[in-house]
Amino acid sequence: MTSTSDPAAAPGPAAEPSYELPPGWPTTEAEAAAAQERLRGSVLVGGDLPAPGGGTGAVVGVDVAYDDERGVVAAAAVALDPRGLAVVGEATAVGRVTFPYVPGLLAFREIPAVLDALATLDRPGHRPDVVVCDGYGLAHPRRFGLASHLGVLTGLPTIGVAKNPFTFHHDAPGPRRGQWSPLLDGAEEVGRALRTQDGVKPVFVSVGHRVSLADACAYALHLARDYRLPETTRRADALCRRALAGA
């Protein structure tokens, strides 16, 4: 991956996001792992995200629900006003399940439906400032989890917020909201265990694309103003479940 902490190297005017599923989308585990190895170098760490609550665009949350019996998948994308966290846009997409759940390959199960939902949500002139994903970004065996993959495909800044530490290790963060501890793969900090509410189990934040780890945590904390999970995730989770039930 590349660092863009140097302002001179920062991306220029926001490019148009792409919501196209790339040609040759993997259908086997071997192809999927190879695709991750091929794309991992495209992840950008750092950038110039506006302060949480200070941006002009929306903060978008995405999530996916499944009915494996029927083979149906439903994705939701919800846009929030970064100030008051009010919902300003919603979109869903329903499709067929095309990939099993394999730890480390979650992106191949979730991304096709997520791209459809984002394409429906997006309105020209109203680009998301950032997309918050339910899962990991760089905290991944090959440093290319769902959030990083979605970021590289769309070009949008992304953040991963997961509910479990996957295979990584961490010490318990302090008991107060805002306290955190490094999420470690050996000696490497791949994310942070972040306490978003006093005395409540932490969430696990990692860089997706075009954000720094510190900014990713600041956003996660801002969005988790009232509950353990970011409001983006809560809204998207509720919406994709509704979409699945109605499909």
Next chain:
DNA sequence: GCGACAG
């Protein structure tokens, strides 16, 4: 070989 394993 065995256990662990985002959603």
Next chain:
DNA sequence: ATCTTGTCGC
């Protein structure tokens, strides 16, 4: 992820 009863608390 999804399956599920009761239970504690505002």
